[in-house]
């Protein structure tokens with residue numbers, strides 16, 4: 001079916017308007033400006049011609065993110081060659097893709113779960129791979145981010161005894177390393193004994209190194225609030241003292257704004273978050289025996305129990 005260009009343009013304008021009003025409901029989502037070619041597929045649900053897309057046969061290691069909102073969609077490890085003319089994946093990044101039955105009742109459309117941008121269709125039972133699923137995705141709906149260009153980011157969370165804080169973060173997908181240590185005191189290279197004496201002003205903190213293409217700082221903040229009593233002042237659970245205070249040491253102003261956003265959300269829910277927000281000073285790694293404590297001891301944290309809040 002041929003659609004007149006002016007009809008297409010009108011449709012695009014209409015969809016853009018409805019999308020703008022819709023995206024206002026989403027929290028501060030920043031959308032990339034699309035070219036008319038990108039919009040024809042991403043907004044107007046068009047399909048690029050087979051074997052013309054940029055990523056039909058790419059095999060490099062990395063992540064495919066949404067062209068419109070940059071949300072990670074697929075890992076290169078799940079890409080396979082289907083010879084169908086479009087990039088094919090047999091799995092998506094958890095929660096990244098939404099399925100919508102087509103009006104014809106035959107096919108299932110896939111859209112970016114974050115911004116609703118059209119990706120393509122998903123097919124089952126074709127026998128291409130063991131998972132027996134084919135996400136048939138338009139190249140133009142995605143952007144490829146090679147692994148070697150993915151820069152790791154750092155975040156610093158204090159939520160009481162650092163054994164328990166680290167326990168939850170080291171298990172989070174997208175987190176590549178965690179280290180427990182001390183931050184915010186008056187002395188350099190403090191020992192655990194010195195920190196426990198309460199005279200150095202340090203806070204037990206977990207340094208979290210993460211791959212922002214796999215997990216967002218926002219998701220880490222959610223996990224942070226879901227694994228400690230952020231209303232408690234001057235300690236955490238049975239651990240009383242300044243070193244156990246709920247603190248986020250932010251690395252960038254963006255991190256600060258995200259934590260503030262979640263503190264507001266919690267206040268709206270009726271909580272009184274007592275988290276202190278401070279710019280990140282030097283981080284001092286703690287003694288080896290504190291690192292990955294609960295995994296070494298095969299135990300569970302006594303005061304850091306997960307509860308869903310968001």
Ligand SMILES: [Zn+2]
Pocket residue numbers: 066067068069070071112113114115116117
């Ligand atoms: Zn998107």
